[in-house]
Amino acid sequence: MFLSVLSFFLGVLFCQQWAVLPDFLGLALSLIVAILMAYFNYRRVAYFLFGLVFASISADHFLSRQLTPDLQGKELLIQGDIIGLPEYNAQRVRFDFQLTHTAVLLPDKLRLSWYYPQQKITAGQSWQFYVKLKQPHGTLNPGGFDYEKWLFTQHIGATGYIRQAETAILLATKSPWSSISVIRQKLADLLIKQDISPASMALIKALSIGDKSQISARQWQVLSSSGTNHLMAISGLHIGLIAGMVYWLVFNCWLRLPSNRYSAPQIAACFAFIAALFYAALAGFSIPTQRALIMLGIFMLTLVMRRHVKTLNVFALALLAVLLVDPMAVLSAGFYLSFLAVFSIVYVLSARLCPEHRFVSSLKIHAFVALSLLPVLLFFFQRVSLIAPVANIIAVPVVSIVVVPLSLLALTLLQILPEIAVFLLQIVDSVLQALWQVLEYLVDLPMASIVRPKPQLWQMIVALLGVLLILAPKGIPGRFLGIFLVLPVFLVKPEKPVPGAMNLTLLDVGQGLSVVVETAEHALVFDTGARFSDKFDMGRNVILPFLYYRHILRLDKLIISHADNDHIGGAETLLNSISVQQVLSSVPDQLATYNAIQCSAGYSWEWDQIKFQFLSPPEHGFENENDNSCVLRIDTPQSSVLLTADIERAAEDYLIQNSSESLQADILISPHHGSNTSSSTAFLALVKPEKILIPADSPNRFGFPHVEVIERYQAIAAKYFITGDQGAISIRFNDNRNQLESYRDTHSRYWNQRKLIIK
Numbered sequence: 001m002f003l004s005v006l007s008f009f010l011g012v013l014f015c016q017q018w019a020v021l022p023d024f025l026g027l028a029l030s031l032i033v034a035i036l037m038a039y040f041n042y043r044r045v046a047y048f049l050f051g052l053v054f055a056s057i058s059a060d061h062f063l064s065r066q067l068t069p070d071l072q073g074k075e076l077l078i079q080g081d082i083i084g085l086p087e088y089n090a091q092r093v094r095f096d097f098q099l100t101h102t103a104v105l106l107p108d109k110l111r112l113s114w115y116y117p118q119q120k121i122t123a124g125q126s127w128q129f130y131v132k133l134k135q136p137h138g139t140l141n142p143g144g145f146d147y148e149k150w151l152f153t154q155h156i157g158a159t160g161y162i163r164q165a166e167t168a169i170l171l172a173t174k175s176p177w178s179s180i181s182v183i184r185q186k187l188a189d190l191l192i193k194q195d196i197s198p199a200s201m202a203l204i205k206a207l208s209i210g211d212k213s214q215i216s217a218r219q220w221q222v223l224s225s226s227g228t229n230h231l232m233a234i235s236g237l238h239i240g241l242i243a244g245m246v247y248w249l250v251f252n253c254w255l256r257l258p259s260n261r262y263s264a265p266q267i268a269a270c271f272a273f274i275a276a277l278f279y280a281a282l283a284g285f286s287i288p289t290q291r292a293l294i295m296l297g298i299f300m301l302t303l304v305m306r307r308h309v310k311t312l313n314v315f316a317l318a319l320l321a322v323l324l325v326d327p328m329a330v331l332s333a334g335f336y337l338s339f340l341a342v343f344s345i346v347y348v349l350s351a352r353l354c355p356e357h358r359f360v361s362s363l364k365i366h367a368f369v370a371l372s373l374l375p376v377l378l379f380f381f382q383r384v385s386l387i388a389p390v391a392n393i394i395a396v397p398v399v400s401i402v403v404v405p406l407s408l409l410a411l412t413l414l415q416i417l418p419e420i421a422v423f424l425l426q427i428v429d430s431v432l433q434a435l436w437q438v439l440e441y442l443v444d445l446p447m448a449s450i451v452r453p454k455p456q457l458w459q460m461i462v463a464l465l466g467v468l469l470i471l472a473p474k475g476i477p478g479r480f481l482g483i484f485l486v487l488p489v490f491l492v493k494p495e496k497p498v499p500g501a502m503n504l505t506l507l508d509v510g511q512g513l514s515v516v517v518e519t520a521e522h523a524l525v526f527d528t529g530a531r532f533s534d535k536f537d538m539g540r541n542v543i544l545p546f547l548y549y550r551h552i553l554r555l556d557k558l559i560i561s562h563a564d565n566d567h568i569g570g571a572e573t574l575l576n577s578i579s580v581q582q583v584l585s586s587v588p589d590q591l592a593t594y595n596a597i598q599c600s601a602g603y604s605w606e607w608d609q610i611k612f613q614f615l616s617p618p619e620h621g622f623e624n625e626n627d628n629s630c631v632l633r634i635d636t637p638q639s640s641v642l643l644t645a646d647i648e649r650a651a652e653d654y655l656i657q658n659s660s661e662s663l664q665a666d667i668l669i670s671p672h673h674g675s676n677t678s679s680s681t682a683f684l685a686l687v688k689p690e691k692i693l694i695p696a697d698s699p700n701r702f703g704f705p706h707v708e709v710i711e712r713y714q715a716i717a718a719k720y721f722i723t724g725d726q727g728a729i730s731i732r733f734n735d736n737r738n739q740l741e742s743y744r745d746t747h748s749r750y751w752n753q754r755k756l757i758i759k
Contacts, residue, residue, distance in 0.1 A: 005316040007044045011051025012327045021060050021750045027053055055327040059750065062328075065107050067135045067158035073699065075163050078102045079128045079171065080110075083181050084284055085188060086121045087213040089533045093121045096156070100126070106133070107157020114162040122189075124174035124182035130167060133160035134699065139508040140727030140744050140752065143382065143454070143549025144542050152751040153287065153328045180281050184209045187282075190414045194422060199436070200429040203232055207399070208407045210234045210283030217535045222436070225443040227370070227388025228395045230337075234283035239276045239292045241400045242408075243300075247272035269303040272296075279408070287326065288334050294321045295342065311346050315339075333380040337373060344372040348471055368471055375463035375489050378452055382548045385449045387442045398435050403428055453551040455489040463489040494551045496520060500609040500637050501734040506669065507546060508723040508743070509538040511697040511704075512566035515643060515669065516546065517634065520608040523547075524557040526632060526643055531569030539570025544577055546728075553578065556607070559599060560585035561629040561645030586617055586628045599630040601658070611635040615659045616651055626672060627651035633662060636733045640664070642687060644671040644678075652683040663687050666738060667731060670694040670720070674705020684716050691719050691731075691740060698724025 015021075022030070034049035079101040086095040092115040099108055112131060114121060135158060138147025151159070162168060176186050187209050191201065202214035212233055215223075223229035231238075251268035276296050280289040295318035302314060319339060322329055329335045348368045370389045377384050385391070410424035442448060455463070466485025469478070496518070497503055503518040509529030517524045529538025547553075558580045560568050568590070575583070575594050583596035584603075590596075604613035616631040629645030642665035647655075652671070655663060668689035671678035673696040692713055696704040705722065713720045721729050727744035744752060 001313050002316040004043060004047050005320045007047035008051040009319060009323060009330070011048040011053075012055040012323055013051075013330050014048075015052050015055035015059065015327075016331055016749065018750055019748060020753060021056055021063070027056055051323070051327075054324075058327045062152070062155060062157075063751070065157050067107055067133055068105070069135065071104060071106070072134050073132060075130050075132055076102065076104065076106070077128070077130055078106065078110075080126065081174075082121065082123050082125050082127070083109075085123055085181070085184055085209075085211050085213070091115055091533075092161075093117055095121060095123075097127075109154075109156050111151065111154075111156045111159045112161060113159075114165070117162075117165070119170065122173075123185035124179060126171040126173070128169045128171055129165070130163040131160045132163050133158045136751075137698075137724075139510055139538075139542055140748065141508050141542050141546055142505075142728060142730075142743060142747075143545040144728075145545070146752070148752050149331055149749070153326075153331050180284065184211070184282060184284060187411055187414075191411070194425055196425055196429045197433065200432040203432055204403075204407050204425065204428060206232050207234065207238070207404055208282065208411050210286055210289070217540070220535070222439050222443050224383075225385055225387075225449050226391040226395075226439045227385035227449075228391050228439065231392075231395055231399045234279065234286070234289055238400065238404050239279055239289060239296060241404065242279050243272040243276040243296055245405070246275040263306070265303050266306070269300040273300045287329060287332065288338065290325065291322050291329060291335065291338060294318055294325065297321075315343060315346060333376075336376055336380075340372060340376060341369050344369045344471070347468070372464070372467045372471070375455070375460045375467065375486070378455055378489050379457070379460040382454050382545075382551075383449055383451050387445065387448045391439060391442050394438055395435060398431060402431055451548045451551065451553060452490060453492040453494040454549055455492050459488050459492065497608075497732075497734065501732070502610050502634070502636050504634075504641060504667070504731045504733070505546070506693045506695060506723060506729045507538075507542055508726075508728045509542050509566075509570075509695070510724070511673065511700045511702070512538060512569070513561070513645065513669075513673070513695045514538060514543055514570070516543070516550075516552075518550065518552065519610050522556045522607040523552045523554070524559060524612075525555055525574065526559045526630075527561050527567040527645065528558075528570030528574055530566040531572075537570045537573050539573035540577070543570055543574055547578065555580045557581065558583045559630055559632065560587070560591060560596070561599075561643075562625055563587040563590055564625070564646060567629075567645065584630065586630050599632075609637060613662070615655055615662055616647065618654065618658070622650050622654075624648060624650060626677075627654075631655065633665065638733050638736045639666040639738045641667040641669070641731075642689070643669045645669075646672040646675075646678075648672060648675070648677040649680055652678065652680050656682055656686060660686055666690050668692045668718075670696075670705065670709075672704075673702070674709045674722075675702070676706040676708050679709045679712055681712055681715075684712055684718075688716065689718050691721065691738075693729050694720055694722045696722055696724055698722055700724070 030049050031053050034046045034053065037049065038046035078099055080097050080099040082095050083098045084096045086093045092113045094111065094113045097110045097112050099106055099110065110133065136148050136151040136156065140146065174182050177183055188205060188211055191205055196204065199219065202216065202219065205211040206215060210233065215232065220229065223232055247268045250271040251264045254264040254267050273296065276293055280293045283289045298318045298321060299314055345365055348365060367389045370392070374384055406424045406428050410421040410428070413421040463486045466482040469482030469485065472479055497520050499520045501520070505516045507514040507516065512529040513527040514529045515526040517526065525543065528543060531537035555578060558571070558574065560571055560583070571591065583591055583594045584599040585591055585596045586599055588596035588598050599614050601614055601616050601618050604611065606612070611634070613633050614630060615633055617628045622628050626646040626648050627650045629647050629651065631645065631647060631651070632643040634641040642663070663686040665687055666689060668687055670692050674694045694705050710720065721742065723729060726742035730741045730743070732739045
C-alpha cells in the first residue's frame with residue numbers, strides 16, 4: 001500500500017513541475033493509459049498517472065476561477081463576508097473576503113486591503129464596497145518567496161484594495177458564536193484586553209487561536225535561528241499533544257466506568273479527535289492544521305474500528321487523504337517537513353529491541369528528527385539552525401506541556417472566571433519571557449545557524465537515504481556509510497564568476513530598485529527596494545534570501561542611490577543581517593550609524609578586472625533629490641553597464657555635458673523606472689544601449705514605464721525588459737558576451753503564467 005500511495009504522490013508532485021498544464025486531450029490520453037496500466041496490473045504506473053491527472057484537473061479548476069484580465073484595474077461593486085482574522089498595521093488592514101454577490105463573474109475568495117479604515121474591521125462582518133482588483137501577482141526571485149504560489153495554495157483568485165471608502169456599507173455583523181471566524185475574533189478581542197506583555201501576547205495568540213500577525217520581525221528571527229518557529233503556531237505537534245492528553249484522561253476515566261459496549265480506546269479516540277478538531281478550528285482550519293487533523297483522524301479511526309494496521313500503512317493513508325483533500329499541499333515546504341518528521345519518528349521507533357528511559361528516548365527522537373530534516377531545510381531555505389536540537393529540547397516541553405494547555409484553559413475561563421484566567425495568562429507570560437531569554441542567548445552563540453548553497457534535488461534525495469542508513473537499527477551493516485551520503489549537501493559550491501567576468505541581477509522588488517553585482521571575489525548591492533512595515537521590507541523578503549541562495553555572506557559595498565523609500569527601504573534590515581564592509585550613498589547622513597560616505601562623480605575602484613566608477617552626482621548637487629542619485633558605471637572586458645537610479649532631466653543633462661565619453665553602455669538600468677521625466681532622447685543617443693532593464697512593478701499606480709519612454713527605447717532599437725513581467729533579470733558577462741536570463745521565463749510554473757494585463 002505504501003508504494004502505491006507513493007506512486008500517486010509522485011504523480012501529483014510531477015504535475016507541479018510543469019510550466020503549462022496539459023490540455024483536455026493530454027489529460028484524456030493520460031487517463032486512458034492509466035486505466036490500461038491498471039488493467040494489465042502495472043499498478044505503480046497507473047497510480048502515478050492517476051495522481052498526475054487528478055492534480056492537473058484540480059489545478060485547472062482553480063485557475064479557471066481566477067480573475068479574468070478584462071476585469072483587472074476596474075472598479076467593481078461587491079458584497080461578501082470577512083473570513084479569518086484581519087491583519088492590522090499602521091496604514092491598513094488586510095483580510096480575506098468571501099463573495100456573496102457581484103454583478104460580474106469574480107473569484108469566490110479575494111484578499112483585500114483597506115487603507116486607513118474609519119471603522120473596526122472584524123471577522124464575521126458583511127460589507128458592500130467598491131474594489132479595484134488584479135490577478136494574483138508577486139515578486140519572483142531566485143531563493144525568494146513565491147507569493148503567487150502561496151495565493152494559489154490558499155485558493156485566493158485575486159487581490160485588491162477598497163475604493164471610494166466613504167461609500168462602503170456595513171451590511172451585517174454576525175452573532176458572537178455564529179461561526180469559527182467570529183469565535184476566533186471574539187477570543188482575540190478578549191485576549192487583547194488582558195494585562196500581558198505585547199511580546200508574550202503575540203505568542204499566546206499564535207498558540208491559542210492561530211493568529212501570527214502580531215509576532216514581530218525580531219521574534220521571527222529568533223524563532224527561525226533557533227529552529228523553534230514550528231512551535232509558535234498551532235501545528236501538528238500541538239494538535240497531537242492536546243489529542244494525547246484528552247486520550248489519556250478519557251481512557252483512564254472510562255476504565256473506571258461499568259461499560260462493556262465500547263472499549264476505553266474507542267471512546268478515548270473519539271474524544272481525542274473531537275478535542276483536536278476544536279483546536280484546529282481555533283486556528284481557522286489552516287492548511288497545516290488540516291494536514292495534522294487528517295493524519296490524526298486516520299490513526300484514531302484504526303483505534304475505533306479495532307483494526308491492527310501497520311504504522312507505515314497508517315502513514316500512507318494519511319498521505320493519501322491529504323492529497324485527495326488538497327493536491328496543492330505538495331507546493332508547501334511544511335508538507336514535506338511535517339510528513340518527514342512523522343516518518344522519522346516512526347522509523348526510529350520501529351525495530352528497536354533495546355528499551356530506553358523515556359527522557360533519553362525523547363532526546364534521541366528530537367536529535368534524529370533534526371538530522372532527518374537537515375537536507376530538506378537546506379533545499380528549501382539554504383539555512384539550518386545548528387542549535388535547533390538543544391533549543392527544541394528546552395522549548396518543546398515548556399511550550400507543549402505548560403504554555404499551550406494553560407493558554408487554552410485561560411481562554412476557556414476568560415468569560416466564566418476572568419480572575420483565574422488572568423492569573424493563568426500571567427503565569428504563561430512569565431514562562432514565555434524566561435524561555436525567550438534562553439532562546440536569545442542560544443541564537444547569539446557563534447555558529448548558531450549556517451547558510452549553505454542550495455543543493456540539487458538528487459543531492460537532497462541521496463542525503464535523505466544517507467540519514468535513513470545512519471538512523472537504521474543497530475546491526476544493519478554499513479551504517480557509517482550514510483555519513484558519506486549526507487556530506488555532499490554541505491559541500492555544494494555555488495558557481496562564481498572567474499576573474500574578468502561578472503554576474504548582475506536586477507531583482508524583482510516590485511515598484512523599486514535593487515541590483516546585486518558579483519565578481520570573482522567581491523559583491524555589492526545597489527539599492528534595497530522599499531519598506532512597507534516593521535515586518536515586511538524588500539531587504540528581508542527578497543535581497544537576503546537571494547544572497548543566501550547565492551551563498552553571499554558578506555557585501556564589500558552597499559550603495560544607496562538616494563533617500564526614496566523604494567531605494568533605501570530595505571537598507572536597515574540588510575545592514576543588521578549581513579556583514580557590509582562599506583556603505584556609499586548620496587544621503588550619507590541618513591546612514592551615519594553605518595559610517596556611510598558620499599558617493600560623488602569621479603570615485604572609482606577595481607575588482608577582479610572589473611572597473612567601477614561613479615559618474616554622478618557632482619559635488620554641488622541638484623535641487624531635485626532624484627537627480628542627486630548615485631550613477632554607477634561598470635566596465636567588464638566584454639561589456640558595460642550603467643546604473644542610473646532615479647535621475648531625471650537635470651542629471652541627464654549634466655551627464656551629457658560632463659561624461660559624454662563615458663555614457664555609452666551595452667546595458668542600461670532604466671532611469672526612474674521608466675518615468676517620462678527621464679530617458680531623454682539626447683541621453684539615450686549617447687548611451688546607445690542594446691538592452692534596457694526597467695525596474696517597475698506590473699501593473700503599478702504610476703503607469704511606469706511610460707508609453708512615450710517605451711517609444712523612445714524602440715526608436716533606438718533597444719530591447720527592453722520589465723521586472724514586473726520578467727521577474728528577476730540576470731545577466732552573465734563572460735566569454736566576450738552578455739547572456740540575459742529572465743527568472744519568470746526559466747523557472748516559473750503554471751501558477752506563475754500570467755495572462756495579458758490590461759493597463
